Amino acid sequence: MSEAFLGYLPAMGALLLFTTSILVTKVASSRIDLGLGFLIATSTNVVFSSLALAVQPGFWPDGLLWNAQAFRRFAAAGAFTTYLGRWVFYE
Known part of the structure; x- marks a missing residue:
């Protein structure tokens, strides 16, 4: 794979995840308390970022x-x- 493609792949993944989060937020906003939703979103971000940081050194x-x-x-x-x-x- 070319280096340019490897640069676009994470960007496309981030765009897909952002779009998904907007859709989920729209559906969930009427069903869940704002404080609890913020806690869930923040926790998910921290866990995912920690996993990404743990896996990243394997690529270099x-x-x-x-x-x-x-x-x-x-x-x-x-x-x-x-x-x-x-x-x-x-x-």
Whole structure:
């Protein structure tokens, strides 16, 4: 597989998961308390992220390298997409 395809594959997976979460949220919002829903969503995110972090080193046998510029860009993207994106989406 080409490196470009391997870059698009996680992006397509993230888009599919985001779409699924929107649909599930729409159905569940009328059936569950907001506080409990937030707790479930947060717990699910933490568990999934922990599993992804545990599996990730297996893909890089040489180990993971720290890149400060990539981290700053990732943090900025998270702030814009997670906070501002969802605020605009639900507004």
